[in-house]
Amino acid sequence: MRFPRSSDPELLDVINRYVNPTINGTGRYLRLLHGNFxxxxxxxRAPFLQSLRAAARAITDEELEILLESEWRSRLTAAWLIGVSRREHFRDVLGDMLLASQLCFSGQGYCFALARFGTEEDALYLAAYLERYLQRPDCQYDQHWAISALLHIDSRAGTEYATRFLTPGGMWQQWSEAQFKPSVPSRFIDELCAWADSPR
Structure with a gap:
C-alpha cells in the first residue's frame, strides 16, 4: 500500500481506483504532481489524459469528498478530477482548503480547478491566497500555481486581478526575491487547461 495505513476500506477502495492507477508505468497522482504529464x-500523454477524463466522469461527488478528507495525494487527484469535470459546486471547499494550505502539493490541484472554473469568485480565492502567502517569504507553497491560475482567469475574463501583485517592487517581486531563485510568473496553467480541454 502506497499511503499511510487506514482501517477505512471505503477510502482505500477509492484511492486504489482513482489515485493509484498506473498509466504507462507511473501512478496517476505522480503524473498530475507539478503537471508532470x-x-x-x-x-x-494521450492515453493518460483519456484515462483522466474518464475518471473525472466516473467518480461521484461522495467519492471526491472522501478523497478530499484524506492525505495530499488524494486531495491533489480529487482537485484535478473536479477541475477536469468542472464541478463548480466544490468551489468553496477547494478555495477554503487552498487558503488553509494544510498539506504539501495539494494546493496545485486547487489552483488548477479554480482556474478551470474561471469566475470572479475563483479569482477572489486565488487573490486572497496570494495576499496571505506572498507576505510569507518563509513559505514556498503554491504561489507559482496561484499566480498562474489568476493570470489564466484574467486572460479569459478580461479582468486584472493579478495586476496588483505584479507591479514593480510589489508583492510578487518581494516574495520572489526572497526565494533562492527569483522568477517571473509563468503561464503554465494556460497549457494545463488547454490539455484538459483537448479532444486527444
Missing part, C-alpha cells in the same frame, strides 16, 4: 511524449 506535460513532459510526456504524445504517445504517453
Amino acid at each position: 506535460l513532459h510526456d511524449d504524445e504517445s504517453e
Whole structure:
C-alpha cells in the first residue's frame, strides 16, 4: 500500500481506483504532481489524459469528498478530477482548503480547478491566497500555481486581478526575491487547461 495505513476500506477502495492507477508505468497522482504529464511524449500523454477524463466522469461527488478528507495525494487527484469535470459546486471547499494550505502539493490541484472554473469568485480565492502567502517569504507553497491560475482567469475574463501583485517592487517581486531563485510568473496553467480541454 502506497499511503499511510487506514482501517477505512471505503477510502482505500477509492484511492486504489482513482489515485493509484498506473498509466504507462507511473501512478496517476505522480503524473498530475507539478503537471508532470506535460513532459510526456504524445504517445504517453494521450492515453493518460483519456484515462483522466474518464475518471473525472466516473467518480461521484461522495467519492471526491472522501478523497478530499484524506492525505495530499488524494486531495491533489480529487482537485484535478473536479477541475477536469468542472464541478463548480466544490468551489468553496477547494478555495477554503487552498487558503488553509494544510498539506504539501495539494494546493496545485486547487489552483488548477479554480482556474478551470474561471469566475470572479475563483479569482477572489486565488487573490486572497496570494495576499496571505506572498507576505510569507518563509513559505514556498503554491504561489507559482496561484499566480498562474489568476493570470489564466484574467486572460479569459478580461479582468486584472493579478495586476496588483505584479507591479514593480510589489508583492510578487518581494516574495520572489526572497526565494533562492527569483522568477517571473509563468503561464503554465494556460497549457494545463488547454490539455484538459483537448479532444486527444
